[in-house]
Amino acid sequence: MSKFTSHIFIVISIAFTFNSCLREPAVEPDTYRGNFESLWKIIDTRYCYLDYKEIDWNTVYRKYSPQIDTVTSKYGLFDVLAEMLDELKDGHVNLYSSFDRSRYWNWFSDYPSNFDSKIIFNAHYLGEKYRIAGPFRYKRIASDQVGYAYYGSFSSNFSYANIQALFDNFKNCKGMIIDVRNNSGGMVTNAELLSSFFFKEKTLTGYISHKIADGHSDFSKPTPVYTIPHKTMNWDKPIIILTNRMSYSATNEFICRMKYAPNAKIVGDKTGGGGGFPLSSELPNGWMVRFSASPMFNAEMEHTEWGIDPDKKVDMNIADKLAGMDTIIEEAVKEIL
Structure with missing residues (x-):
């Protein structure tokens, strides 16, 4: 394994290790309400930019929870959940079902x-x-x-x-x-x-951090990310x-x-x-949600999520x-x- 490959493999492995150590949210029943509660909890405990983007996720809950009581089909459920995810304003956030994929494209x-x-x-x-x-x-x-x-x-x-x-x-x-x-x-x-x-020499070009607990600000100490020059071509x-x-x-x-x-x-x-390293989780009905789980920064520890x-x-x-x-x-x- 090359030095380049091993470096990025270590960084990605750390992301999976930290997130796999997090306690899974309680399993909800496969109902309209259960799938809503499951998605809301996944984002509440795993999404990495709630504080940075100043999103009050409890307020979002109160906005969309009543809408679940009026849902009468899987399509209606999908649309409500997709609208809730749009509140994150994140192109790395998608809800996947067999009949649709939600997406947020306003970033471009x-x-x-x-x-x-x-x-x-x-x-x-x-x-x-x-x-x-x-x-x-x-x-x-x-x-x-x-x-x-x-x-x-x-x-x-x-x-x-x-x-x-x-x-x-x-x-x-x-x-x-x-x-x-x-x-x-x-x-x-x-x-x-x-x-x-x-690059001519090994250079610090950023950092990555990882969720270590359910709190919105529960992150690991940032891990430095280096760019290593190619050995023969520069x-x-x-x-x-x-x-x-x-x-x-x-x-x-x-x-x-x-x-x-x-x-x-x-x-x-x-x-x-799109500065968040994405991961995925599954809802009770089998739908998948992808979300930003690990924030990435530049060498000055500034977020790159907004570009x-x-x-x-x-x-x-x-x-x-x-x-x-x-x-x-x-x-x-x-x-x-």
């Missing part, structure tokens, strides 16, 4: 998109003759002076050979752009691995990371790490957040968009040149 839908996939695939950028290395779509732009790579999901694995292909293709460029706009997350291990190619030129509000979850973690990379700069919009600010805030310009230009990519090119 209430903001400008700052991304147009048609534009990045036009002749100014990737065009039609771009190369593909694993999940990366890449090409030299700006008269071959800047390397540009789009990575659409941290659920997509990549190999060292894929990264080497990028570095080899961009070796004569003045800098590189990695575009993770509209990358809504995936595997944290991929976020750590990708960031490792842009990019030592400017690296610009492009973000928008749909840069979420594992992408948020990638940005948290890259904030501390020596030659990196984040350009675009604030990320969507991470870019080093340079840039929005897409309508005039540029009509001209087939991406304002955020153009600003990144200027930063490099």
Whole structure:
């Protein structure tokens, strides 16, 4: 097992260990009321952001409890429970049944998109003759002076050979752009691995804490999270990371790490957040609820749940968009040149 893999495995294992040690809420009957009580208790004892978000969960109980008495179907029950979960304003919170999945999307839908996939695939950028290395779509732009790579999901694995292909293709460029706009997350291990190619030394890039009891503020001592540089491949030129509000979850973690990379700069919009490590629990009727269980922080012990600010805030310009230009990519090119 590599040093990289073992480090993230330890962090994730700690999360499962702490949460598995928590006392399970009392088993409720499989009734409309029982499922409501079970869900409310799971969030009350396991969800990690009630205090941080200043959510009065008892008030939420009083708001939704009377509605359960009027429920007459599983669909009505699902809708009431989903509305209650929306009070958390968390994209990592979902209720799963055989017929529906609840979701909270306001973390990006209430903001400008700052991304147009048609534009990045036009002749100014990737065009039609771009190369593909694993999940990366890449090409030299700006008269071959800047390397540009789009990575659409941290659920997509990549190999060292894929990264080497990028570095080899961009070796004569003045800098590189990695575009993770509209990358809504995936595997944290991929976020750590990708960031490792842009560090020169082991660097503290964050912390993670875990629930140790049922109280809203019952957390373990924060565990430091380090980004460890790759042993043989390291990019030592400017690296610009492009973000928008749909840069979420594992992408948020990638940005948290890259904030501390020596030659990196984040350009675009604030990320969507998603700084809580998610876990799942089961309701009496078999429905599953996913929720943020372990808060993650940056190296200054600041929460990343609400998103991470870019080093340079840039929005897409309508005039540029009509001209087939991406304002955020153009600003990144200027930063490099």
